Amino acid sequence: MEHKRKLTKRMIAASFALSLAVCSFGCSKSGSSDSEELVPPVPAEASDPNTVTFDDGNFVFAEVITDDKVCAEGKLSVEEVKGNKMLKFTDDLSVPMEGKVQKIEINAAALLGLDNISKVRSIEFDVYADALAENYVNRDGESVQVPGTISCGGGTVTAKLDVNGQNKWYDFAKFEGGEYNFDFSGPVHGEFKFLLADSGEHWDDTMYDANFLIMRWGSENDSNFYIDNIVFYDENNKSIPLRSDPQPITTSAPASEVITTEHISTEKASAEKMTIAPVSVEIPTVSIDLDGLNESISEAKVKASEAQQQLNEALTEASRLIDEANSKKSN
Helix, strand or coil: CHHHHHHHHHHHHHHHHHHHHHHHHHHHHCCCECCECCCCCCCCCCCCCCCECCCCCCCCCEEECCCCCCECCEEEEEEEECCEEEEEEEECCCCCCCCCEEEEEEEHHHHHCHHHHCCCCEEEEEEEEECCCCCEECCCCCEECCCEEEEEEEEEEEEEECCCCCEEEEEEEEEEEEECCCCECCCEEEEEECCCHHHCCCCCCCCCCCEEEEEEECCCCCCCEEEEEEEEECCCCCECCCCCCCCCCCCCCCHHHCCCHHHHHHHHHHHHHCCCCCCCCCCCCCCCCHHHHHHHHHHHHHHHHHHHHHHHHHHHHHHHHHHHHHHHHHC
């Protein structure tokens, strides 16, 4: 009997321990725990020297795309988040959340130049999202101010032509992350690869407007979109250097003939450093004999006077002959 009582107590204790374990597992699975304090996520730091960090505030190579009715409307800026500057798309929330797509176009040619654009085989970057309202409903049925799921993808036009002679569109792989505890997410890392580069589906050095789209869809709350730490890699997975002054290239001329702001600045600097060699011009000495010149002028005047006198004499003689002829005619 005593043995049965001990066995019963052990079974109750084991059952209680199992209940605690299940509760503990269930609480941690829901994303929060009374005994665990969650730490807000922080932005990722750039680790490669050839990274577009937006620290200089320049985003002239980025643009909001609104080419259909589901595209989000808004504006771009560079904002500092927890000490880290990044590109921010401020959604004006005029387009309904359901089905909306936030589209950002990045001009790769402006960032790399035509000489490097053909080397790109992959692109890596980080995206973030914030929450502006308490529209997200969690598993406990609570409305909370968090971004929720962050679903992204993108694509680009390549140098390869399709059957209609148009540059072929290439879709990059989709990626996804999320934030369910705080109003600003941690970094969601994206990687776009030109997997069909061997068949010609990549950029080449004639594509002065080569660009790619970074898109976010499936928003679960009113939210803005952020991009940071863009790095371009070649076929050997080495990062590609960026131009010192990334400005859009506005001509379709060959790479060797393209004139950009960077080139103009370089030429100007070279001109300022140029030393102009002194020019020596030898002027021949002209010797003038003034005495001889005056004598010649005097002789010319005498001859002119003599000629005038001879002319007057000729006129007088002609007049006499005319009068004589008229007199004979009268008689």
